[in-house]
Amino acid sequence: MQARILDTVETAQSFIQATEIWVPDAAGTRLVRSDGLYGLHGAFGSDSSGHSFAMGQGLPGRVWAEGRPIILNDVQDGTFVRADSAERAGLTAAAAVPVYAGNLIKGVLVMLCGDPDFGVGAIEVWHSNNAPGSVMELDGGFYGSAKQFCEVSERTAFKRGQGLPGGVWASKTPMLMRDLGRGYGFVRAESAGAAGLTTGLGIPVPAPGGSSYVLTLLSACATPIARRYELWDVVPGRGGQKAIGALVDGLCDIDGPLWGTERRIQPWQGPVGRAMATGVPVAEVPSGTHRYEGMVALPVHAHGEVTHVVAWFF
Amino acid sequence: MKEQLVVVGAGMASGRALEHLFESDPDRYEVTLINAEPRGNYNRLMLSPVLSGEKTYEEIVTHDDDWYGENHVTTLFGHAVTRIDRDRRIVVTKSGETAYDKLLLATGSAPFxxxxxxxxxxxxxxxxxxxxxxxxxxxxxxxxxxxxxxxxxxxxxxxxxxxxxxxxxxxxxxxxxxxxxxxxxxxxxxxxxxxxxxxxxxxxxxxxxxxxxxxxxxxxxxxxxxxxxxxxxxxxxxGIRPETRIARDAGIEIGRGIIVDDAMRTSDPHILSIGECVEHQGMVYGLVAPLYDQAKVVAKTLLDEEAAFKPVELSTKLKVTGVDLFSAGDFAEGDDREDIVFRDPGRGVYKRLVLKDNRIIGAVMYGDTADGAWFLSNIKDGTDVSGMRDTLIFGPAFAGGAQMDPMAAVAALPDEAEICGCNGVCKGKIVEAITAGGLTTLDQVKAVTKASTSCGTCTGLVEQVLAVTLGDDFVMPTVKPICPCSDLTHEDVRRLIKARELKSMPAVMQELGWKTSCGCHVCRPALNFYLLADWPLEYGDDSQSRFINERAHANIQKDGTFSVVPRMWGGVTNPRELRAIADAAEKYDVPMVKMTGGQRVDLLGVKKEDLPAMWADLNAAGLVSGHAYSKGLRTVKTCVGTDFCRFGTQDSTGLGIKLEKRLWGSWSPHKIKLAVSGCPRNCAEATCKDIGIVCVDSGYQIGVGGAAGMDLKEVEPLASVPSEQEAIDITVAFVQLYRENAKYLDRAYKWIAKVGLEWVKEQVVDDLGNRAALVARFDLSQSVYQVDPWAERASTAAHPEFTPLADFSMPEAAQ
Structure with a gap:
């Protein structure tokens, strides 16, 4: 008993207040909820339990139809089917990210945030049409109370390989940046520093069609998006051999840097292993520890296989 | 007086060298670490992620002020060494001079x-x-x-x-x-x-x-x-060039780098060198792996131990996120070489192996480097790959066809699926217990859900459920199997012998899937004990599965002779016994007669062929085997109690004799030593025995789990009882519990540490019914095994194994 009590840590409130995973049903015609973490918004969770979405319907269905990530800064705008329930819960904005393996949708990750005047953080979707000489521009973003950073981001574009969005775009690899306030030679770095944004997670979001999308989650200490990040590199199995996931980078507010730990994981081992094995995102309460209220394991696909899993714990 | 070691250069090689040095002998040297950079040791390889923003400098520091403080390293950072004075044995910086007994130059490279x-x-x-x-x-x-x-x-x-x-x-x-x-x-x-x-x-x-x-x-x-x-x-x-200026100026032998021998010594016997600044057998090194090897070697050299640096095959890694690149060995073109190439243009994959004389000498991979480590080991080992040329480029895994993945099968099980049939525990219950209860180990799951606590065959499944739920937070226990003949542990085997009523060695080996036809020297003694402990009536002891001492019923000595120790109950003897022992010593030319710590007499140097006759002589005087060689009861030491001692509170000698007469002859997982002391002065040293009883005015204090050999441990209190009979019953019940549950070759204190004293108390002290049942089972076992092995073997006609194979007393035989 004693060990468990010591294991629980006082935490700042998370920037993301609810997380859901929607997956195709057996018929492949509707998206049904496979996982949900609602924290203090249990009523919203209960209201959501009966829902499912056809292609084009609601936010998950719209993501599915349009084949791209979407950020809704105002869930009362008519797209969000559960708008009334969200209003009662104080949830105001939502970000939905599809997980595609080639052209096949494996699931949709939905993240919901609360009062836009509360909390500092950023959930952004960056987009490029990949035309020669193109850049990555902001497709949508939710910033909480970091209004100035929001304005700067709307005016910023990243060339290939440049900055977090450009780096992820060019390498097609998730990246975890530590100090967002240095370098880059433009105002966004300065305003990131001013807003207190310190850690940046960039994740490629493969989607059908020729465009590239990058999801960035920028976190500030006061209202973090996550307190622990893990980036897993997946070597696909072949010839009867199992795939292996290797932890290549990560940060934890308690354990510090996670790189260099030689951790390996097999398919099905825990939530990261499950995301690796199924190619479907996972959101659940992590077992074996009382430190975190929830975690997400998001697989990234390339050439029909899972090549990375990004996990964050909050 | 510590020697002074001055280290010039706080790079990766010197940091590692100091770690090895302090691990082996932290007190040999007083260390001063001088670095031109104004900082201590950090992982220079990780500068690129710091440049890109994917790491911070703090994350790549390898040795911080705390580490230097704990290891008493004096640091001078931001001070460049300008000169070495080898005659005076000092190094000079702008801030002064530092004397050395030994100097380690780790000045690294300078960028060109x-x-x-x-x-x-x-x-x-x-x-x-x-x-x-x-x-x-x-x-x-x-x-x-x-x-x-x-x-x-x-x-x-x-x-x-x-x-x-x-x-x-x-x-x-x-x-x-x-x-x-x-x-x-x-x-x-x-x-x-x-x-x-x-x-x-x-x-x-x-x-x-x-x-x-x-x-x-x-x-x-x-x-x-x-x-x-x-x-x-x-x-x-x-490019980089070895930084050799101060060495060169000091007159140390220089080539491209500071020349060192296999032990990392320079041309000056008091100066050593490692890292990018050295040249060894004409080679300089710019990758870290050989430098770490050099660090190991130089630490040994500094401690006057033999060590030699051997360069090994290296591989390359480019630290650019998203670039997957591997190369090793020699892949230049050549007439005597052949290539095997694989390309997947759609995925940007290129792999090339260079072979010479059917051995891989070089490998380059881009885009898919999963098998890099395997190819590197083949290069290092010079493996003949002619047998696998067809599939070589696909790496070690090519077996064709996908295997069934047991983890996937467990993950796919619904919550209602039964995992433990004996206790009716389904997957959902286990997962809920893990998640809600924060459980992380098999033992915790067993304690909470009771799964896997009966026959044990579902243990693997329960572990897989743990892995599927926890991920790599659950480390599959790397338990040691009983021996190479089986993947099962001792505990598994004990459990299964009981649960499946396996009553012979062939039954055990067949039903539990032994990989060998008849076991080995490790498992057979263990199985023999488990079987006789669990099935005393049905199973017959197999002497072929015993160690030499237990077969010969005497302790073999270094010269092939044996020691014979007759039993002396409670350490008490009489003139008739002493005479018989003395007569035997004379009759059989025994070189040494010695008292043992167990309060009896040892006859040392007895020839094997004399054993049966000596036993017969000792038997005739009423002496039986002292089992000084067995995994069984050895001795019950006593001090004189109320018989004679002014301080004796109870009849400790009498109790000791009764216990010895009850317990002798029983086989157990390991030797058992008892003692009974007449009062808390503890002259019989009862408090460091497997079972030790200290008599007090109110009765008997029973302690268990002591040790006085390689491990030293005091007994833990098991029970305090008012009557002698109760003391005997609890002792016998404890011995039987130990016999039925412990791993073979675990002493009682090790077994108690595994199962917990509380559990032992519940079984033999608190639960009177269980105590009686244990005593009954012990007595049943004794009905078979309490026999004098000497009496059984006293006739050489019946036991030819004691007859020598050759008679060297006949000179003709030697011709």
Whole structure:
């Protein structure tokens, strides 16, 4: 008993207040909820339990139809089917990210945030049409109370390989940046520093069609998006051999840097292993520890296989 | 008085060397660490992620002030050593002199700077240390800043990628025909260049730099062919040279680097050297793995231990996120070589193996490096690959067809699926217990859900449920199997012998899937004991499954003779017994007669062929085997109690004799030693025995789990009882519990540590019914096994194994 009590840590409130995973049903015609973490918004969770979405319907269905990530800064705008329930819960904005393996949708990750005047953080979707000489521009973003950073981001574009969005775009690899306030030679770095944004997670979001999308989650200490990040590199199995996931980078507010730990994981081992094995995102309460209220394991696909899993714990 | 060790250079090699040194002998040296950089040891390999923003400097520090403090290292950071005075044995810095008994030079490399016009302009920098990284980051903060990197090797490309991530426009200039020409062939380099260009990094190969242009600071780079690249910074990453200046000035032998022998000694016997600054057998090293080997060797040399540095095959890793690259060995073209190449253009994969004489001598991989480590080990081992040429390029895994994945099967089980049939525990219950209860180990799951607590066959399944739920937070226990004949542990086997009523060795080996036909010297003694303990009536002891001492019922000595120890109950003897022992000593020419710590007499040096006759003689005097060799009851020591001692509280001698007479002859997982002391003065040393009883006015204090051999441990209190009978019952019940549950060769104290004293108390003290049942089972076992083995073997006719094979008393036999 004693060990468990010591294991629980006082935490700042998370920037993301609810997380859901929607997956195709057996018929492949509707998206049904496979996982949900609602924290203090249990009523919203209960209201959501009966829902499912056809292609084009609601936010998950719209993501599915349009084949791209979407950020809704105002869930009362008519797209969000559960708008009334969200209003009662104080949830105001939502970000939905599809997980595609080639052209096949494996699931949709939905993240919901609360009062836009509360909390500092950023959930952004960056987009490029990949035309020669193109850049990555902001497709949508939710910033909480970091209004100035929001304005700067709307005016910023990243060339290939440049900055977090450009780096992820060019390498097609998730990246975890530590100090967002240095370098880059433009105002966004300065305003990131001013807003207190310190850690940046960039994740490629493969989607059908020729465009590239990058999801960035920028976190500030006061209202973090996550307190622990893990980036897993997946070597696909072949010839009867199992795939292996290797932890290549990560940060934890308690354990510090996670790189260099030689951790390996097999398919099905825990939530990261499950995301690796199924190619479907996972959101659940992590077992074996009382430190975190929830975690997400998001697989990234390339050439029909899972090549990375990004996990964050909050 | 400690010797003074001065270390010059706080790089990765010296840090590792100090770690090895302090691990082995922290008190030999007083260490002073001098570094020209104003900081301590850090992981220089990780400077590139610090440059790119994917790590912070703090994350890559390997040894901080706390570490130096704990290891009493005096540090002088930001002080360059300017001179070594070998005659006076001092090193000189600007701030003074430091004397040494031994000097370790780990001065690393200096970056080579091309002697171009303009190379000394502000903004031209090497890429070697944190100061260089900070200068590059300062430049990156300028708007629309541009960087030119001269050098398309490992370091130059890492700099280019990092600078690009920081927002600079970057051009890489490389004088050779393709990038990383020392590590890659042209095809892999082509893919690498494509990846870099996808990041908008411009690559210009066959680029000869003519000059660096600018007035006060750099403004552009001019090539021989007239191309001009504008630049706000120029990073020169064109190679490193061993930093040997102070060694050279001091007259130490220098080649390309500081010349060292296999033990890392220089030409001066008091000076050693490791790292990028050394030259060993004509080789200098720029990758870290051999430097870590050198660090190990030099630590031993400093402690006067033998060690030799052996260079090994190296592999290369480029630390640019998203670039998957591996190369090792020698992959130059040659007539005596052949290639095996695999390309997957759609995925940007290229793999090439270079073979010579059916051995892999080189490997290059791009885009898919999963098998790199396997190919490297084949290169190192020089494996003959002729038998697997067809599939070699696909790596070690090619077996054809997908295997069923048991983890997937467990993950796919519904919550209602029964995992433990004996206790009716389904998967959902286990998962809920893990998640809600924060359980992380098999033992915790067993305690909470009762799964796997009966027959044990579902243990593997329960572990898989743990792995599926927890991920790599659950470490599959790497339990030691009983022996190479089986994957089962001792505990598994004990459990299964009971649960499946296996009553013979063939039954055990067949039903539990033994990999050998008849076991081995490790498992057979264990199985023999488990079977006789669990099935005393049905199973017959197998002497062929016993160690020599237990077969011969005497302790073999170093010269092949034996020691014979007759039993002396409670350490009490009488004239008749002493006479019989003395007579036997004389009759059989026993070289030594000695008292043992167990309060009996040892006859040492008895010839094997004399054993049966000696036993017969001792038997005739009423003496039986003292089992001084057995995994069974050895002795019950006593001190004189109320019989004679002024302080005796109870009849300790009488109790000791009763216990010995009850317990002797029983086999147990390991030897059992008892003692009974007449009062708390404890003259029989009862408190360090497997079972120790200390008599007090109110009765008997029973303690268990002591040890006085390689481990020293006091007994833990088991029970205090008022009557002698109760003391005997609890002792017998404890012995039986130990016999039925412990792992073979676990002493009682080790077994108690595993199962917990509380559980033992519940079984033999608190639960009277269970105590009686244990006693009954012990007595049943004794009905079979309480026999004098000497009496059984006293006739050589019945036991020819004691007859010598050859008679060397006949001189003719030696001809």
């Amino acid at each position: 700077m091309l002697p171009l016009p303009g190379a000394d302009l502000e903004g031209v920098m090497p890429y070697r240390d944190l100061d260089d990284v900070n200068r590059m980051l300062d430049a990156a903060e300028m708007n629309e800043s541009k960087a030119v990197v001269i050098g398309g090797g490992l370091l130059g490309l890492e700099a280019a990628a990092g600078l690009r991530l920081r927002g600079m426009d970057v051009v890489v200039l490389h004088v050779m025909g393709h990038l990383m020409d020392r590590q890659l062939d042209a095809s892999a380099a082509y893919l690498l260049q494509k990846d870099l260009e996808r990041r908008d990094i411009k690559v210009h190969c066959k680029a000869n730099t003519k000059a660096i242009l600018g007035s006060n600071r750099v403004e552009a780079v001019l090539l021989e062919d007239g191309t001009v690249y504008p630049a706000d910074i120029v990073v020169m990453a064109v």
